[in-house]
Amino acid sequence: MRKLISLFAAVFFASFVLLYASALLNKTEGYSGKNTLTVYNWGDYIDPALIKKFEKQTGIKVIYQTFDSNEAMMAKIAQGGTTFDVAVPSEYAISKMKEEGLLIPLDHSKLPNLKYINPRFLNLSFDPGNKYSVPYFWGTVGIVYNPEMIGGKKITSWNDLWDKDLRNQILLVDGAREVIGMGLNSLHYSLNDTNKKHLQEAKEKLDRLTPNVKAIVGDEIKMLLVNEEAAIGVVWSGDAAEIIAENDKLDYVVPKEGSNLWFDNMVIPKTAKNIEGAHQFINFMLDPKNAAQNAEYVGYSTPNEKALDYLPKEVTEDKRFYPDFESVGNLEVYENLGKRMLAYYNELFLQFKMHRK
Amino acid sequence: MRSNKKWATVYLVFVFLILYTPIIYLIYYSFNSGGMMHDFQHFTLKWYQEVLHDTRLWIIVLNTLTIALLSAAISTILGVIGALAIYYVKKRHMKQLLLTLNNVLIVSPDVIIGASFLILFTIIGIQLGFTSVLLSHIAFSVPIVVLMVLPKLQEMSPTLIDAARDLGANQWDVLTKVILPFITPGIFAGFFMALTYSLDDFAVTFFVTGNGFSTLSVEIYSRARQGISLSINALSTLLFLFTVVLVIGYYFISQKSSTLYGMRGRRK
C-alpha cells in the first residue's frame, strides 16, 4: 500500500513540475502572448530559420502546428476548435474546402509579392483567380528508378512498368488517385476520368501489374528506395528529389503518357483570428529570397519565378524537377470528382490491394 | 538442474537482445553525420545540438510526459475502481456485458475513437488542448488497466476477505489492507501499460488537440512525409537514457527501503 501511495505521489508531483516547466518555457517563447499567428503545415515543410526571420521582422509570434494528411487537416479545420490562421493544403483539398465554406478569400492588395509567381501556376482549375490560395510548392507524380538494378534499362513511360522483367521490383505510394491515375494514364485516359467502364479497365490492367509490385507503402518509400530495397518507385517529385540527393544512382522521370501536377498552397481558413498577420505571413513567404531559402531547405520545386534567380543553376536547370512544359506530356491537376466517384476510386484501390494476395 | 539455469539465461538474453536491437539501431544512427538511418558516415553530435536548441520540441516533450504521467495515474485509479466493480458483480451476463463495454475502446481503431471523442467534446463544449487530450488519454487507458487488474482480483481467494471481516475489519480496511496490497502487481502492470498507450498514441491525440498543444507522437508522425530527421533519434536516445537511469535508480532506492522494512520475501 505504501508503495502504491509513494508511486502515485511521485507521479503527481512530477507532472506538476513538468506542467510548470512547460508553462515557463511557453512564456519565454512568447506563445501565450497576444500577437500570435497559428500556422498549420505539413511536418518539416518550412525552414525554421524563416519562421524566426518572420517573427523578428514583424514582431508576431508564430505558433506552428503540423499535420500528416489533407483529410486529417480538413477534419480539424472543419471542427473549428483551433484558430488556425494559415494552412497549407494540397490542391484537391482546396476545392473541397471551398465547397464546405472553410476558406476566407485572400485580399490580393495585401499580397504584392504575388507578382513573382510564375503565371503558369496561377488561375488553375481548383481555384480560379487565386481567390483563396497562393501556390507554395509544386511538383509532379512520376517514376524514380535505379537503372543499375534493372540491367541498365531506361524507363520513360507508365507502360514500361508492366515489363515482365520487372518482377517484384516496384514500390507504389499508398494513394488511390495516384495508382488508379497511373492505370488510367497508361490507357491514355484522363486522370479525372469518371467513366466507370474506363475505371474498370484501369483496375484490371493494374491487377496485371501485381506480380511486379513489391509493396504499397507510405512516406517510408523514400528510405526504402535509398536503401535499394526495390528498383522502382512511383512517387511525388519532391520525394524523388530527396531520394536522389541521398542516392545518386537513382533517376526520376515523368512518364510520357502524362501524369499528375500537384500543388501545395497557402490558404486562410475560416478559423483565422489574425487575418492581417496571415496576409503578412503569406506575403513574406512569397518574397523571392525567402521562397528560395525555403526551396533549398525543403527540396521541392518552388512556383516563384523570381526565386529561381537565387537558387543554384544545377537545381533550376534540372529538367526533371523544373521541366519545360512543352516537352512534357499531358500534366493534369486532380479535379474534385465528388464524394461518390471518390468513394468508387477508393473501392477499386482497396480491391487492387486485396488482389495481391 | 544446472543446464536448466543456463538455458533460461540464454533464452532471456536472446529475448533482451531482440527487444533492444531496434533501440540500439536508433541510438547508433543518432550519431550519423549522413542524415539517414543507413550508411554511417562519421560520428557527429550535431543532431544532439539541434535538439537542445529546439525549444518548441522541448515544450512538446514536456507536454507529452505530463499527459502520459497524469493520464496513466488517473486512469489507473479509475481502472482499479472499474475492476473492483466488475469483480463484485454477481450475475454472469452483467459481468460479460461490462467486460465487453470495457474492451470496446481497445478494439476500436484510433481514428474512430479520435473522431467520436472530437464530436463528443464539441457537443459538450470542451476546449481543445491540454484538457481534451488528457481526458481522451484517460478514457482509452482505463480498459487496459481493468484488463491487467482483473486477473489478480480473480486469483485472490475470497477467504482472505472473510478472514479479515471475521477479525473485525471494516470496508475501508478490507480494501486498503487486504485487497489493494494483493492486487498491487496488477495495478503496477496497468499503470505501465497505460503509460505506453499514452506515449505511443498519435491518431486520437491528433484529433482532439488544438491551440498549439502537441505531443511527441503527433510531431513525429507529421514529419514522416518529409523524412524523420536524425534529431528525433537524438531526442529519443536522450529520453530513453533518462528513463533507464530513472528505472534503475528507482529500483535500487526501493530495494534499500524495503530491506529496511523487511519486506523482501524468501522467494527463490
Add this chain to the structure above:
Amino acid sequence: MKNSVRNVYLLPYIIWIGLFVVAPILLILYYSFFDIDGNWTFANYKTFFTPIYLKMAASSVWYAFLITFFSLLVAYPTAYFLTKTKHKQLWLLLMILPTWVNLLLKVYAFLGIFGTYGLANAILETIGIGTKQILFTDFSFVFVSVYIFIPFMILPIFNSLEELNPTLIDAARDLGASAWTTFRRVVFPLTLDGVKAGCQAVFIPALSLFMITRLVAGNRVITLGTAIEEHFLVTQNWGMGSTIAVFLIIAMAIVVIMTGNRK
C-alpha cells in the same frame, strides 16, 4: 449493506463507460446507417457481406490469432524465467522500457534491420543461408507485431506466475510428475487467468492494426483497420467506416464471451 458498497464502485466506472464508451458506440451505430451523401440506408451492411470485406474480416481474425499465439509462445517462457531471476522487478521494467520509444521510430529501425542490406540479412549471410526477402512478408509482419505486443502478454503472465505457490510444484515433483506434466497439470492451469488477460490485451487491438500493415507488410496484409482508416479519412465515408467498426465490436464481444467466465 453489501449492495451499497458495490454501487459505490460501480458509479464512477459507469459514468466513464457512459460518456466514453456508450456514447461513441451509439454514434458509430448511428453513422453506420448513413451512406456517403447522408441518406438513411442499410446499404453499408449489405456491402459488408460481400467477398471483399468478408475476406478482409477473415484475414484480420487470422493474423490477430497468429500474433496472439506467437506472443504467448514467446512471452510465457520469458515471464517464467524472469520469475527465477534475482532482480526480477528490474529486468521486468527493463523489458518494458523499449515500448516507450515511439512506434514509428522503431518500425523505421526494423525497415533498416530487415532490409536487403540490413543487419538480419548480414547475419544470414555469415551463417551461410544467404540474403532473403524479409520485408513485406507475413513473417516480418507477425514478427514486428509480436515485438510491439510482447509486454502486454508478459506482464499479466508474470503476475500470475508470481502468485504461484512454489510448494505446489515441489509437491507435484515429489509425487513423481515430470517437468512437462507439472507444467501442464499444475503451473499452466493456475496461471490461466493471466494468460487470458494477456490474450485479450493482444488479440483485441491486433484486429484493427493499420500502421504496421502498411509500414512492414507493405499492404500485403489488409485488415479491417486499413479499410476503416481509408473510409474515415480519405473517402470521408463515415457510414461504411462505422459499419466495419460495428462488426469489429461484435467480433470482440464474441472473444470476450468465449474466453470469459470461470467459476
